[in-house]
Amino acid sequence: MIRAAELIQRKRDGEELPDEELAELILGYARGDVPDYQLAAFCMAVFFRGLSERETFVLTDAMVRSGETIDLGSALGRKVVDKHSTGGVGDKTSLAVAPIVAACGVPLGKMSGRGLGHTGGTLDKLESIPGFRTELALDEFVAQVREVGVAIIGQTADLVPADKLLYALRDVTATVDQLSLIAASIMSKKIAGGAQAMVLDVKVGDGAFMRSLETARELAETMIALGRRAGREVVCILTDMDQPLGAAVGNALEVKEALDTVRGQGPTDFSALVLDACGKLLALSDLGVDEAEGRRRAAEAVADGSAESVWRRWIEAQGGTPDESALPAAPVVRELPAPAGGYVQRLGATRVGNAAVHLGAGRRTKEDTVDHAVGIVCHAKRGDRVEAGQPLASVHARDETAADVAAREVLAAYELGSEPPPERPVLLEVVR
Amino acid sequence: MIRAAELIQRKRDGEELPDEELAELILGYARGDVPDYQLAAFCMAVFFRGLSERETFVLTDAMVRSGETIDLGSALGRKVVDKHSTGGVGDKTSLAVAPIVAACGVPLGKMSGRGLGHTGGTLDKLESIPGFRTELALDEFVAQVREVGVAIIGQTADLVPADKLLYALRDVTATVDQLSLIAASIMSKKIAGGAQAMVLDVKVGDGAFMRSLETARELAETMIALGRRAGREVVCILTDMDQPLGAAVGNALEVKEALDTVRGQGPTDFSALVLDACGKLLALSDLGVDEAEGRRRAAEAVADGSAESVWRRWIEAQGGTPDESALPAAPVVRELPAPAGGYVQRLGATRVGNAAVHLGAGRRTKEDTVDHAVGIVCHAKRGDRVEAGQPLASVHARDETAADVAAREVLAAYELGSEPPPERPVLLEVVR
Numbered sequence: 001m002i003r004a005a006e007l008i009q010r011k012r013d014g015e016e017l018p019d020e021e022l023a024e025l026i027l028g029y030a031r032g033d034v035p036d037y038q039l040a041a042f043c044m045a046v047f048f049r050g051l052s053e054r055e056t057f058v059l060t061d062a063m064v065r066s067g068e069t070i071d072l073g074s075a076l077g078r079k080v081v082d083k084h085s086t087g088g089v090g091d092k093t094s095l096a097v098a099p100i101v102a103a104c105g106v107p108l109g110k111m112s113g114r115g116l117g118h119t120g121g122t123l124d125k126l127e128s129i130p131g132f133r134t135e136l137a138l139d140e141f142v143a144q145v146r147e148v149g150v151a152i153i154g155q156t157a158d159l160v161p162a163d164k165l166l167y168a169l170r171d172v173t174a175t176v177d178q179l180s181l182i183a184a185s186i187m188s189k190k191i192a193g194g195a196q197a198m199v200l201d202v203k204v205g206d207g208a209f210m211r212s213l214e215t216a217r218e219l220a221e222t223m224i225a226l227g228r229r230a231g232r233e234v235v236c237i238l239t240d241m242d243q244p245l246g247a248a249v250g251n252a253l254e255v256k257e258a259l260d261t262v263r264g265q266g267p268t269d270f271s272a273l274v275l276d277a278c279g280k281l282l283a284l285s286d287l288g289v290d291e292a293e294g295r296r297r298a299a300e301a302v303a304d305g306s307a308e309s310v311w312r313r314w315i316e317a318q319g320g321t322p323d324e325s326a327l328p329a330a331p332v333v334r335e336l337p338a339p340a341g342g343y344v345q346r347l348g349a350t351r352v353g354n355a356a357v358h359l360g361a362g363r364r365t366k367e368d369t370v371d372h373a374v375g376i377v378c379h380a381k382r383g384d385r386v387e388a389g390q391p392l393a394s395v396h397a398r399d400e401t402a403a404d405v406a407a408r409e410v411l412a413a414y415e416l417g418s419e420p421p422p423e424r425p426v427l428l429e430v431v432r
Numbered sequence: 433m434i435r436a437a438e439l440i441q442r443k444r445d446g447e448e449l450p451d452e453e454l455a456e457l458i459l460g461y462a463r464g465d466v467p468d469y470q471l472a473a474f475c476m477a478v479f480f481r482g483l484s485e486r487e488t489f490v491l492t493d494a495m496v497r498s499g500e501t502i503d504l505g506s507a508l509g510r511k512v513v514d515k516h517s518t519g520g521v522g523d524k525t526s527l528a529v530a531p532i533v534a535a536c537g538v539p540l541g542k543m544s545g546r547g548l549g550h551t552g553g554t555l556d557k558l559e560s561i562p563g564f565r566t567e568l569a570l571d572e573f574v575a576q577v578r579e580v581g582v583a584i585i586g587q588t589a590d591l592v593p594a595d596k597l598l599y600a601l602r603d604v605t606a607t608v609d610q611l612s613l614i615a616a617s618i619m620s621k622k623i624a625g626g627a628q629a630m631v632l633d634v635k636v637g638d639g640a641f642m643r644s645l646e647t648a649r650e651l652a653e654t655m656i657a658l659g660r661r662a663g664r665e666v667v668c669i670l671t672d673m674d675q676p677l678g679a680a681v682g683n684a685l686e687v688k689e690a691l692d693t694v695r696g697q698g699p700t701d702f703s704a705l706v707l708d709a710c711g712k713l714l715a716l717s718d719l720g721v722d723e724a725e726g727r728r729r730a731a732e733a734v735a736d737g738s739a740e741s742v743w744r745r746w747i748e749a750q751g752g753t754p755d756e757s758a759l760p761a762a763p764v765v766r767e768l769p770a771p772a773g774g775y776v777q778r779l780g781a782t783r784v785g786n787a788a789v790h791l792g793a794g795r796r797t798k799e800d801t802v803d804h805a806v807g808i809v810c811h812a813k814r815g816d817r818v819e820a821g822q823p824l825a826s827v828h829a830r831d832e833t834a835a836d837v838a839a840r841e842v843l844a845a846y847e848l849g850s851e852p853p854p855e856r857p858v859l860l861e862v863v864r
Contacts, residue, residue: 009606012479037472044476047444173473174441302545 002028004038016052023062030066030162036169036223043166043175056222057229059180062187064230065164073193074108079286082110082195082279084186086210086219087121088203089353090244090378094122094152095258097264097281099310102149103301104278104294106285109145111155111193114363122152124362128252128327128372132320151366152237155171160192177209182221190232197233199277204428205242207349213238213428219432235280238429239273243347243382245426246270250361250375250396252327259324262311268425269381274428275299277431291302291422322393328373334403338386342416347382351413355406357396363413374398376410434460436470444477448484455494462498462594468601475598475607483612488654489661491612493621495708496593496662504626506542507574511718514542514627516618518642518651519553520635521785522676522810526554526584527690528698528706529713529744534581535625535733536710536726538717543578543587543625546795556794557585557690560759560804561715564752567769584745592624598660609641614656622664629665631709634861635675637782645670645860652863667712670861671705673816675779677858678702682793682807682828684759691756694743696734701813707731758827760805762828766835770818774848779814784846787838791829806830816851 002024007017017025019380025042028034035243051059073080081101085091098108112122112134123134134154136144144151157164163185170176200223202216203209210216220236227234246267248257260266261274274296277421282294289297301307315322354361360371378393380386393410434456439449449457457474460466483491492607503527504511513533517523530540544554545567549672555566566586568576589596595617602608621628632655634648635641642648652668659666678699680689692698693706706729715727733739747754788794792803812818823846824844829835 003607005604008476012606035468037468037601038605040469040473043474044440044444044473044480045606046475050478054699093642172437173470174437174444174477175473270441 002034008045011049017055022058026162027066037104039169040173040363043170044138045183047175047178053225056251057226058181060184060188063160063162064192065161067342068158069192069196075194078145079196080194080282081284082190085201085322086203088132088241089207089349090249092254092258093274095248096261097277099262099280099314100298100307101303102277103236103306103310104282104297106282107145107149109114111150124370125251125254128255130319130326133220133318144317148313148317149310160188163188165272179219183219183226184210186225187226191230194406196299199280200236202236202238203241204238205240206239207353233284235429236431238239240424240426240428241349244349244352244378247378249356253375253377256324258328260345262307273426296428329375332397332400332403334395334407335391336393336407336411337389338392341388342418343420344380344382344384345417345421346415351409352376359402359406436466440474440477443481446481446756451490454487454490458494459498460592472605473603475602479607479610483656488616489658492616492658494625495592495594499592501624502626504627508539509580511628512626513713513716514622514630517633518635520673520677521639521781522678524686524690525706528693529709530582531694531728531746532710532712532733532739535738535742536714536729538714539577539581544582544584552754556802557683557686558652561747561752562758567751577751580749581742583853592620595620611651613745615651615658619655619658623662629714632668634668634670635673636670639674639785645729665716668863669859672783672856672858672860676781676784677809679810680770681788682692683804687806688756688759694739696736705858730843762805763834764832766827766839767823768819768825769821770824773820774850775852776814776816778850778851781839782846784808787841788856790830790833792836836850
């Protein structure tokens with residue numbers, strides 16, 4: 001018998017819970033023996049009291065044990081690396097990184113999630129490609145990673161079921177933004193997914209869960225410690241999410257931008273981040289290269305077209321049409337001219353993300369369907385100089401009314417000024 | 433639509449919630465539109481953030497509005513008074529107060545609850561009387577109060593359903609001991625029950641929810657403020673619960689002690705508290721007397737036998753046999769001699785209450801059944817001088833094994849010393 005009420009009370013009163021009892025609370029919840037309302041009260045108590053590093057590991061481990069785990073490394077006979085982002089606006093990094101890394105000879109098999117709220121999800125982006133299948137059986141998944149070098153699929157129901165339940169519960173009980181719970185959710189999926197080494201991109205700023213560099217650093221350190229306890233190498237990059245990443249926000253628009261980047265024609269900020277992540281992944285892999293050499297090889301794969309070839313083979317392997325002409329396009333494209341000349345001081349990521357949600361590119365509730373064609377392309381970004389009348393951004397909408405609403409929101413996201421703003425790089429910090 | 437997750441988050445972040453939205457959260461919960469897990473997270477957020485006086489009133493009022501209310505005053509054409517206790521060990525005050533007050537010409541119709549944990553419930557005590565019915569229809573209840581002057585029944589399902597749901601939820605989510613939630617629970621039932629004036633007995637000490645005089649005072653002030661907003665007069669007495677009240681702990685044993693007290697043969701501490709409460713109730717009533725006169729009339733009703741006559745009529749009206757010989761008796765009665773001579777320094781109420789639960793007099797879980805015959809009678813109480821071998825207490829048990837366990841627990845509750853302990857009166861403070 002799990003004495004759930006007693007455990008809730010002990011956490012509420014600030015106690016560190018014994019390993020076995022905490023694990024049993026989570027496993028009991030996953031089995032359906034502990035009801036939602038007790039876990040809801042528990043998560044709120046954790047929100048106020050926190051979890052120790054040890055408790056966070058026990059929670060993570062119990063979540064991993066709640067379902068199946070995948071040993072992709074053994075199946076491939078290779079050291080397996082993975083890349084994950086805490087989520088942001090315009091973050092299509094995985095789409096570009098995966099084929100580049102694979103082109104360098106390092107397989108990348110990844111399970112991804114859907115978007116909720118103002119941040120998009122990798123699966124939603126991939127599903128804008130006509131025919132693309134995100135639900136492969138596990139053996140298909142492994143076979144594709146072996147043959148093509150890349151596969152990105154939805155998380156299977158058998159992997160970390162406790163996290164699925166817990167995440168859905170936290171989402172409706174105001175207990176999402178707790179550092180230990182976020183770290184356990186991310187790391188349980190990475191550990192169960194079988195990655196031996198990983199690059200975790202912690203987004204920081206207006207459009208991210210982590211608003212400050214301090215909390216982002218704390219999350220990074222928590223995840224690195226969890227990885228260490230589970231025998232996994234973790235490198236965290238803290239990257240800017242005060243403004244959207246790259247130019248495109250919206251599913252098909254982001255796929256096109258990822259493909260452009262794989263071809264060496266992507267936006268500067270996004271391309272730099274992609275190559276940096278590739279360098280780190282190759283350095284973590286079994287290639288035996290350092291980061292500088294990894295980065296050089298990644299740049300080469302982009303320059304010589306091998307990354308684009310992998311992209312085509314990957315998309316085709318999952319049933320999709322790899323040509324960008326096949327991507328859905330929105331009927332209304334509205335250019336937003338700058339109301340005055342000046343330097344872009346700020347481009348609020350949350351506002352742009354919300355504009356994309358209003359257009360239909362994201363979900364307000366889990367039941368919403370996504371319009372893959374719509375979105376926003378930000379031509380001018382922080383620090384750029386624009387003249388009055390020059391296009392700041394374009395809105396891709398289903399109809400004129402939706403375009404009106406989104407246009408107002410996007411224009412409000414832009415802040416212009418007469419002096420250039422202080423520089424803020426995309427890559428803010430690396431934590432190992 | 434109730435945006436429950438948003439309200440939880442705002443409370444979590446320390447905001448005072450708008451009246452309408454808070455009320456709708458509670459009413460939505462009572463209707464089944466807001467799930468248990470959201471209220472569980474909400475209650476835990478309230479545990480950490482508290483509720484303002486205004487929020488506590490809105491909560492109380494919404495709980496009242498979640499069901500039916502009774503206007504006993506209009507039905508009787510009288511000002512209606514009520515008495516309530518926050519619960520303690522050996523607290524049979526209502527059983528003695530009701531017939532005495534009624535004998536003085538003030539009707540008392542009361543809805544009571546069952547016990548859980550180490551404190552007993554008035555309904556359980558009354559049900560130890562053979563034939564006694566605690567479930568009367570509302571019109572039977574009103575008619576009995578009119579004709580006999582007293583009725584005590586179980587709370588009907590239609591009265592404050594939100595409190596029933598919320599209390600059951602708090603019980604399993606470690607959110608019981610929060611002052612505003614306790615105050616709202618008590619006051620919603622008193623307000624819906626129709627009392628225009630009331631004496632609330634807030635127990636303080638080892639065997640009570642409120643461990644310190646400070647928190648008890650705070651609870652008293654919260655309930656008085658809630659009463660004032662709802663147009664009810666509230667007088668709070670803060671009374672000692674470091675040791676059991678009176679001598680008897682256990683259902684039939686307590687009924688007998690209440691009857692003894694109604695006859696003027698009760699234990700000193702308990703009798704004094706009963707007469708004090710009666711004086712306050714009569715002063716709050718429409719008799720137009722002050723407390724001293726109320727107390728004199730109550731003492732007279734005890735002395736002249738009129739209170740005992742009302743007791744008999746009351747018990748018979750609810751189907752019970754009023755003679756004490758009809759009460760169930762336990763087969764094993766074990767006297768516990770003092771291991772040494774000395775003054776009783778302490779008689780731990782929780783320990784005695786737990787011993788009674790072990791004997792079967794109380795419930796560990798809501799599903800437990802109660803053994804009405806068993807219990808403990810404490811012959812010696814704090815400050816009493818005992819000689820070695822003189823009986824400290826007697827244990828009334830179903831069998832010898834149960835008596836052994838309870839005897840050990842009761843003996844451990846007694847602390848003897850060579851000097852008399854500092855005096856601590858039963859009535860610690862009055863808050864108005």
